[in-house]
Each structure stands twice: as C-alpha cells, then as structure tokens.
Amino acid sequence: MMASSYNAKEEDGHHSGSSSHGGPGAMKSKKPDNTAFKQQRLPAWQPILTAGTVLPAFFVIGLIFIPIGIGLFVTSNNIKEFEIDYTGVEVDSPCYNCAKNFSWNSTSSCLCSVNFTLDQPFESNVYMYYGLSNFYQNHRRYVKSRDDSQLNGVESNLRQPSKECEPYRTSEGLPIAPCGAIANSLFNDTLTLYYYPQNGTKLPVPLTKKGIAWWTDKHVKFRNPGGSANLSIAFQGTAKPVNWRNPVYQLDEDPENNGFINEDFIVWMRTAALPTFRKLYRIIQKKPNTTPTLSSGKYVLEITYNYPVLSFDGRKRMILSTISWMGGKNPFLGIAYITVGSICFFLGVVLLIIHHKYDTRSNSAEIPN
Amino acid sequence: MCQTVICCRVTPLQKAQVVKVVKKYKQAVTLAIGDGANDVSMIKTAHIGVGISGQEGMQAVLSSDFSFAQFRYLQRLLLVHGRWSYLRMSKFLRYFFLKNFTFTFVHFWYAFFCGYSAQPVYDDWFSTCYNLVYTALPVLALSLFDQDVNGRWSFYYPKLYIPGQQNMYFNKKSFLLCMMQSCYNSLVLFFVPYGALHDTVRQDGRDITDYQTFALLLQTCLIIVVNTQMFLDTWYWTGINHFFLWGSMAAYFALTFTLSSNGLFFIFPTMFQFLGTGRNSLNQPNTWLIIFLACLLCILPVVALRFIFLQTSPTINDKVRYKMRRDEVPAISPRRPATRRVSTRSSYAFSHSQGYGDLVTSQKFLGKKTPRRPLLFGQKEHPLGENQPQLFRTITEESEEQQSP
Numbered sequence: 001m002m003a004s005s006y007n008a009k010e011e012d013g014h015h016s017g018s019s020s021h022g023g024p025g026a027m028k029s030k031k032p033d034n035t036a037f038k039q040q041r042l043p044a045w046q047p048i049l050t051a052g053t054v055l056p057a058f059f060v061i062g063l064i065f066i067p068i069g070i071g072l073f074v075t076s077n078n079i080k081e082f083e084i085d086y087t088g089v090e091v092d093s094p095c096y097n098c099a100k101n102f103s104w105n106s107t108s109s110c111l112c113s114v115n116f117t118l119d120q121p122f123e124s125n126v127y128m129y130y131g132l133s134n135f136y137q138n139h140r141r142y143v144k145s146r147d148d149s150q151l152n153g154v155e156s157n158l159r160q161p162s163k164e165c166e167p168y169r170t171s172e173g174l175p176i177a178p179c180g181a182i183a184n185s186l187f188n189d190t191l192t193l194y195y196y197p198q199n200g201t202k203l204p205v206p207l208t209k210k211g212i213a214w215w216t217d218k219h220v221k222f223r224n225p226g227g228s229a230n231l232s233i234a235f236q237g238t239a240k241p242v243n244w245r246n247p248v249y250q251l252d253e254d255p256e257n258n259g260f261i262n263e264d265f266i267v268w269m270r271t272a273a274l275p276t277f278r279k280l281y282r283i284i285q286k287k288p289n290t291t292p293t294l295s296s297g298k299y300v301l302e303i304t305y306n307y308p309v310l311s312f313d314g315r316k317r318m319i320l321s322t323i324s325w326m327g328g329k330n331p332f333l334g335i336a337y338i339t340v341g342s343i344c345f346f347l348g349v350v351l352l353i354i355h356h357k358y359d360t361r362s363n364s365a366e367i368p369n
Numbered sequence: 370m371c372q373t374v375i376c377c378r379v380t381p382l383q384k385a386q387v388v389k390v391v392k393k394y395k396q397a398v399t400l401a402i403g404d405g406a407n408d409v410s411m412i413k414t415a416h417i418g419v420g421i422s423g424q425e426g427m428q429a430v431l432s433s434d435f436s437f438a439q440f441r442y443l444q445r446l447l448l449v450h451g452r453w454s455y456l457r458m459s460k461f462l463r464y465f466f467l468k469n470f471t472f473t474f475v476h477f478w479y480a481f482f483c484g485y486s487a488q489p490v491y492d493d494w495f496s497t498c499y500n501l502v503y504t505a506l507p508v509l510a511l512s513l514f515d516q517d518v519n520g521r522w523s524f525y526y527p528k529l530y531i532p533g534q535q536n537m538y539f540n541k542k543s544f545l546l547c548m549m550q551s552c553y554n555s556l557v558l559f560f561v562p563y564g565a566l567h568d569t570v571r572q573d574g575r576d577i578t579d580y581q582t583f584a585l586l587l588q589t590c591l592i593i594v595v596n597t598q599m600f601l602d603t604w605y606w607t608g609i610n611h612f613f614l615w616g617s618m619a620a621y622f623a624l625t626f627t628l629s630s631n632g633l634f635f636i637f638p639t640m641f642q643f644l645g646t647g648r649n650s651l652n653q654p655n656t657w658l659i660i661f662l663a664c665l666l667c668i669l670p671v672v673a674l675r676f677i678f679l680q681t682s683p684t685i686n687d688k689v690r691y692k693m694r695r696d697e698v699p700a701i702s703p704r705r706p707a708t709r710r711v712s713t714r715s716s717y718a719f720s721h722s723q724g725y726g727d728l729v730t731s732q733k734f735l736g737k738k739t740p741r742r743p744l745l746f747g748q749k750e751h752p753l754g755e756n757q758p759q760l761f762r763t764i765t766e767e768s769e770e771q772q773s774p
Contacts, residue, residue, distance in 0.1 A: 040453075042514065045606040048690055054676045061665065072658070127574040138580055140488040148638040162639065214575060216645025220631050270576055273583035274482055278568060280575055323574050326655045332564040333655070336662055347673055351680075358680040 051355045058348030065341025072326060073334030080122050081321040081329045083131070086114050086303055087310065098305035104243075110305045118299060121292035122322055125285060128207065130187060131278035133315040137182075137271040145181035146269065151260050153223035158238060168241060177238035177248055178260065178269075184241040186268050190304035191281060191318055196297060205294070207282035209257065213266040222266050224259040231259045245306070278319055294320070384411035392416070398534075402443055403429050419443060449523045452530055453516055459538035460602055461512040466547050467554075468504055468595045474555030475587060482563075490559075492581075492643055494628050495588045503592055503621045506613035507599045516605040518689050526689050554594060554667045561663040562586050571653055581643050582650040585625070589651075590663040592621050597668050601675075604690075 036042050047053075088095030098110035136142065144164050150157035158177055161169050165179035176184075193205040226234035231249035240247035251262040260266075267279050286293045301318055309316055321328055376387060384401075388411050392399050401408070401415035405425035409432045412418030420433030421440055430436040435446060479490040489496060523529060532538055562583065571577045596618055603610055626647045627633065634644040650656050679687055 040514070040516065040520075042607040042609075044514075044516075044610075046604060046690075046694070047606070048604075048687075048694060049672065049676050049679055051676075051680075054672060058669075058673075061669070068658070125574065127570070129570075131568075136484040136486075138483040138486075138488055140483070140486040143488060143580065148642055152635075152638050154638070164639075212575065214645060214649050216631075216649060220634070221644050267576065270579040270581070272576075273578055273580040274563070274567065275484075276568070277578055278570070280570070283574065321570075323570065323572065325572055326658070327571055327577060327653070328569040330565065330567065330569040332567065333658060333662070336561065336564070337658075340662065340666060344669065347669075351673065351676060354677060354680050 051351075051359065055348055055352055055355065058344050058351060062341045062343075062345030062348060065337045065344060069334050069337025069339075069341055071334075072337055073331055075324045075326055076329055076331045076334055079322050079324050079329040080120060081319065082116070082118060083317055083319045084114055084116055084301060085315055085317040086112070086301070087315045087317075088112070088305070089310070089315075095303060095305055098303075099308075099310055102305070102308045102310075112303050112305055114301045114303065116299055116301065118294060118296045118320075121296045122294040122320065123286070123292050124322060125283060126293045127280060127321050127323060128191070128193070128282040128284060129278040129319040129321065130189065130191065130281045131276070131317040131319055132187070132309065133276045133317075134312060135272075135277070135309070135314050136275050137277065138273055138275070142181050143271055146183065147179050148221070151178060151222050151269070153225045153260065155225055158225045158235075171239040171242055174237060174239035176241050177235055178241065178265075182269055182271060183265070184243050186241070186244065186265060187279070188245070188306045189316070190306070192302045193284075194300045194302065195295075196299065202300065205284060205299075208285055209252075209263060209282055211263075211283060212280040213263045214270070217266045217270065218261060218263065222260045222269075224261055231255070235259070281318075284320075381407040381410045384408065385414040387411075388414045400447075402440065404440075405429060419446070444524070445520070448527055448530055449520045452523060452533055455533040456517055456538065457512045457515050459543075460515060461508060462539050463543060463547050464508055464511070464599065464602055466544065467551050467598065468508075469500070470548060470551030471554045471558065471595065472499060472591060474552055475559050475591070478555060478559040490584060491588050491591075492584050492628075494624075494641075494643075495584075498624060502624070503617050504595055504599075505617075507596065507603075507610070507617055510607075510610045510613040511599065511603050514605055514607050514610060515603060517686055518693060522689055522693055526685065528685050529689060532684070532686065550671070553670070557663055557666045558587060558590050558594065561666065562590065562659055565655070565659045565662075569655070571649075572655075577650065577653065577655070581646040582656075585643070585646050585650055586656060586659060588625075589621075590660050592618065593660060593664045594667045597664060598671070601668070601671060 088099030161179035404421035406428035420429035
C-alpha cells in the first residue's frame with residue numbers, strides 16, 4: 001500500500017512562513033535549521049554485507065591463518081623441554097623423605113637429589129624454571145596482600161605497612177618487611193644442576209641468577225629503602241616474614257641482588273594468573289663455541305627441600321626449556337590457528353554455495369510496494 | 370469486518386473514550402493527533418499524542434508528546450523518524466547488553482581458576498573506564514546518527530515500518546540470542562588466552578603468565594571485540610561515528626600505557642600497580658597473535674550468520690538497502706496527485722491495517738456524483754443523509770474551499 005505524500009521540502013518553508021501568526025517578520029520562525037546535521041543528512045559511508053566483501057574475506061583469512069598456524073606449531077615442536085616433578089609423593093621418589101618429614105621448626109635443611117637423562121642436547125640459552133601446581137596465587141585475598149609503597153622503598157611504609165597486608169603485617173610488635181601473604185610464601189627451594197660427563201666426575205652447570213625479572217620490576221617498581229647503603233641498618237626495626245628463615249637483607253651476598261631488589265623475590269612477587277604456573281629460576285647461558293649448552297647425557301638435580309606443598313595437594317617441578325620467538329613450548333596457538341583457518345576456508349566454500357543458490361532468487365525478488 | 374471507523378460530532382470525552390477502547394481491547398500502541406482544545410483529552414489518553422499547532426491555538430501542542438505544524442508531517446514522523454528511533458533504540462539496547470554481559474561472563478569462567486574468590490580478571494581502572502570512556506561514545510553516536518534507509522526511500526516503501534509494529538528488533542528472542550552470543554564471546558575471550566598462555570613465557574624467557582599480563586590481554590581482546598561488533602552494527606558511518614569509534618580505541622591504548630607508566634606509579638604506588646605491564650606484554654608477537662585469534666573467533670560467526678540470513682531470507686529492510694546501494698540515485702519522488710483537491714482533515718480516528726483507508730482518503734464519497742445510499746439512521750436533516758458534498762475547512766494555503774456551513 002503506497003502512502004500518498006507530497007513533495008516535502010519546498011512546501012515546508014512556504015507553509016510555516018504563511019501559517020505563522022501576525023506579520024511575516026513579527027514572530028521568529030520555529031523551523032529547525034536546514035543543515036545536514038540537524039536534518040540528519042550528514043554524508044556517510046553505508047556499508048552492507050555483500051558477497052563481494054564477505055566471501056573473499058573468509059577465504060583470505062583461511063589462507064592466512066593456516067600457514068601461521070603451521071609455523072607456530074612447527075616452532076613449538078622444535079622447542080625442547082624437560083620436566084621433573086620432585087614433590088616426593090610416591091614412596092620410591094627421591095624426595096619422599098624430605099616431603100614426609102617436613103617441619104617448620106627444623107634448623108637443618110633436607111637435601112634430596114633426582115637423577116635424570118637428557119636424550120637430546122639443548123642448544124642456545126636454556127631456561128630453568130620451577131613450577132607449582134594447585135597453588136592459587138590468583139586468590140583475591142592473596143593478590144591484594146602486599147604493600148607496593150613499601151616495596152618501592154618508601155620509608156613511612158617500611159615502618160607502617162599497609163592494612164592490606166593483614167595478618168602478615170606485624171610480627172612480635174615489629175612491622176614485617178616485606179609484608180603480606182605473597183612475600184610470606186616466597187619459594188625457597190634451592191635447585192642446582194650437575195652434569196656427569198664421560199669420565200665420571202660431576203660438573204656443576206653454571207646458572208645465572210641475574211636477568212630473570214622484568215626490567216621495569218627490577219629498576220622501577222622495587223627499590224630498597226635508604227638507597228644502597230648498608231641494608232641491615234636500613235631494615236633495622238623491622239621483622240622478617242613469619243615463614244622465612246633469613247631476613248630480607250640476607251637474601252644474597254651481592255648488594256645488587258639483596259633486599260627488595262633480589263630477583264628471585266621480584267619474580268615471586270609477580271603473582272601468577274592461573275593455579276598451575278612456572279617461574280623463571282635460573283638461566284643457563286649458551287656457550288661461546290658451538291658446543292650445545294646442555295649436552296645429552298646424565299644429570300643430577302640437587303634440591304634443598306624447604307618448601308612444603310603437600311598440605312594443600314600441590315606439586316613442585318623443575319623445567320628446563322629452550323625458547324623461540326613465540327615463547328615457550330605451547331602448541332595450542334598453532335593448533336588453534338590451523339583449526340580456525342580450516343573452518344574459515346570451509347565456511348567460505350559453504351557461503352559461496354549458499355550465495356550461488358540463493359542470489360539468483362533474491363535478485364529477481366520484487367520489493368512489495 | 371470493519372477495519373476503519375469514522376466518528377464525527379464527538380465530544381472530547383468521547384474521543385478519549387474511543388482511544389481507551391482501542392487501547393484496552395486491541396492491545397495496540399495508539400497514536401492520537403489533533404489540533405484543537407477539544408482534542409486534548411484524546412491526546413493525553415493515547416500512548417503517543419501529537420498536536421498540530423495552527424489555527425486552533427496551542428492547547429493541543431502543549432499537551433502533546435510531539436507537535437508540528439501540518440497534519441501531513443505525521444507521515445514523516447512515523448515512517449522516517451519513528452522508524453529510525455525504533456531501530457536506534459533496539460540496536461543500542463542489544464549492543465549495551467552484549468558488551469556488558471561479555472564483560473561480566475568472563476569473570477564467571479575465571480572463578481573456576483581462582484578458587485572462587487571473586488578475583489576480578491581485569492584491572493580496576495579498566496573496569497572503571499570501560500563503560501565510561503572506552504565504549505560510551507561509539508554507542509552514543511550509533512543511537513544518534515544511525516539510519517538504515519534514508520528519508521526519501523522510507524517514504525517510498527512504507528512497509529519498512531512493519532518491523533517496528535511487530536516488535537521485531539528487540540524482543541525476548543533477540544535478548545536471548547544476545548545473551549548466548551555474549552556467553553560464546555566470553556568463552557572465547559577467556560579460554561583462548563588461557564590455552565595460549567598456559568605454561569608459556571616471553572621471548573626472553575621471562576614471565577608472561579602473571580596476573581597483570583593476563584588481565585591486560587583479556588582487556589585488550591574485549592575492547593577490540595566489542596568495538597568490532599560496533600563496527601558491524603553501525604550502518605550509517607558519519608564522520609562523528611568514525612571519530613568516536615577509532616578515538617575510543619586510541620583512548621584505550623593511550624590510557625593503558627599512561628596508567629602503567631612510571632610517573633603515575635611514583636605518585637600513587639598502590640593505586641597504579643600495573644607498572645610496566647603494557648610495555649612488557651604488548652611487545653610480544655605471541656600476545657598479538659592471541660588477540661587476533663580471539664577477535665576473529667568472536668566476530669566471524671556473526672558475519673557468517675548475518676550473511677546467511679541475508680542470502681536465504683532477506684527482510685524488506687535488506688532488500689531496500691541493497692536497492693539503494695545498487696541504484697545510487699535518489700528514490701523517485703512519489704507521484705504528485707495533480708488534479709486532486711487538497712483537503713487536510715484535522716482530526717479523525719482510523720486504524721492502521723489495510724481496510725477502508727483508501728476509500729476514505731480517496732474521497733470517493735465526496736465526489737461530485739455521489740450514488741444514492743440507503744440511510745442508516747433515517748435522519749433526513751443530516752448533511753450526509755442528504756448526500757450533499759461535504760465541505761471542510763482546511764488549513765492549507767491552497768484552500769479555496771469555503772467554511773462549512
């Protein structure tokens with residue numbers, strides 16, 4: 001049904017001009033301005049989904065994603081990774097005794113060693129991680145239990161830590177430095193690696209402890225109070241966190257790695273997002289000549305077992321891994337890209353068929369008037 | 370069955386009662402239009418009251434929701450502005466629910482991995498700025514400027530008005546679809562970064578699976594997905610739309626880098642904890658690959674489904690839009706009735722469905738030769754009963770007719 005209508009524009013001005021009361025100039029016209037903005041006639045781009053845009057887009061996306069996915073998958077497969085779980089759950093595991101006999105008051109540390117063999121040599125830099133499972137560093141109360149001002153070296157917060165750190169704020173009347181549950185649960189196992197070459201005597205593998213934390217963390221976020229002066233004086237009047245064996249100014253002999261700017265501490269304070277995570281522990285630098293960083297053969301991992309995880313059914317592991325341009329070994333992204341690329345391509349074909357079948361019909365379709 | 374009713378010589382109260390009857394028994398949205406003080410009660414009773422300002426004074430205008438100077442502007446009000454308003458409102462509502470549900474459902478999935486401790490998966494500053502800064506302006510521009518079909522074509526195809534009458538754009542079904550889409554989006558937005566960041570590290574071996582990087586990644590994915598959805602939803606891109614949309618994206622990145630900068634951290638360390646996160650995570654190719662994948666995975670099903678519906682069952686809206694684009698010339702201006710006498714009635718009641726409307730507007734019963742009709746009420750002194758041509762007072766400038774006796 002067609003509504004009858006008259007040409008709108010020209011009669012507009014005429015009408016309201018003539019229907020206003022009084023003389024032509026007596027009353028201001030209430031007609032809105034005839035600008036493009038007010039009359040909603042602004043120049044605009046009006047896109048619609050046509051086959052000419054959608055179908056090529058699907059095919060192009062499919063054709064781009066599949067090679068990217070293959071590249072990612074191949075890169076991930078070329079990364080070498082080795083993992084040992086040393087929690088000591090089974091009776092026959094080397095750290096079983098350490099795990100079972102753990103007590104908070106023991107003065108001597110428990111040592112255990114795990115032997116393993118590397119089948120393939122590891123080239124270039126090798127990164128050593130410790131991994132924890134079922135450890136919820138992302139729990140809300142845990143995440144907020146820290147004082148960033150104190151960690152930045154602000155003197156007033158050193159003496160009066162923030163209330164968020166409760167109940168790890170004061171200990172025996174003294175403020176705890178560093179306060180909070182995150183600092184309190186610092187990972188304190190010591191892992192060292194030894195290699196058994198052909199002639200038998202075990203060689204220690206050199207482990208670098210510098211360069212494991214983010215640059216911004218080490219140089220901006222974390223600062224020692226009182227500058228780089230004697231740290232034991234700077235931290236006088238504070239207590240160590242409850243679960244630590246040593247106070248914070250005795251974390252390392254190197255003054256660049258002591259106090260709050262200790263890199264292991266910084267790495268731990270960067271809370272993980274998921275309950276299973278790994279944190280960088282040490283770096284094994286690549287050797288200058290073409291020998292592999294870690295040749296294949298027998299190794300032993302010696303562990304000072306200080307960190308109890310069995311009470312909450314957690315697991316500890318040590319991971320040795322090489323790195324690529326996309327990070328660690330994770331085939332998920334590669335597989336996802338290949339899958340999405342193939343689905344896209346297939347969908348493009350399906351849409352092409354649908355378009356072919358229905359387009360001839362809709363072209364001749366009349367718009368009811 | 371009678372589909373058009375003409376009531377004349379009614380009192381104001383009776384006018385309002387007619388509207389009430391239609392409201393009550395037809396469950397329809399009613400519109401009443403009038404120009405005099407006697408129309409005020411009718412205008413107030415109807416859902417939408419329209420007043421005509423003119424000869425009869427301003428009473429009708431003062432009590433109405435809309436007012437204009439001539440009766441024929443009603444056509445433009447309904448077919449152009451009313452239609453656009455419904456379209457904009459529905460799009461706005463759907464988009465708003467979509468972006469907020471997507472924002473929120475991600476927390477539901479994260480709860481399974483954070484010990485059900487209600488840890489927010491985004492930065493607090495992001496949560497604050499999300500609805501205020503990052504997604505406010507584009508949706509405002511959409512609801513101010515969007516058009517599907519321009520004014521001229523709206524006149525030419527009045528059937529475009531039907532979706533509004535049948536509530537096709539925002540109803541329970543579309544709300545449910547919107548929720549399902551949000552659910553799917555949130556699944557993709559959480560589990561793709563989860564799978565990709567699980568047990569992986571940066572290019573230099575350092576940490577990438579920390580909470581702050583994860584939050585930043587999810588935030589960025591969310592903003593890009595939500596803005597791409599806005600890109601697909603906007604059908605009329607003025608310069609303002611472009612500026613608001615791309616400006617919001619730029620504002621997101623600018624604010625993220627500012628909030629994680631060193632300067633702000635030194636002033637308020639506990640409030641700006643995300644120091645260095647932007648710099649350290651967004652320079653990894655891994656991160657951008659994740660963002661790219663998550664966004665495409667959210668958007669492609671929408672595009673595919675829309676295309677399929679466009680091809681298999683195009684609505685009249687789609688057909689007119691295609692025609693508009695294909696023809697590239699303005700719609701033929703509707704034929705002017707050359708010899709028809711202009712007579713604009715000032716108030717009467719009529720229904721919207723097809724019926725005797727044509728009969729009424731074609732004024733057949735007012736023609737020079739009127740067939741003799743049997744009188745219904747037998748009132749010989751009534752003008753209709755005597756079959757004399759009915760003369761109306763008009764308020765058009767072409768009125769040559771005299772006042773009715």
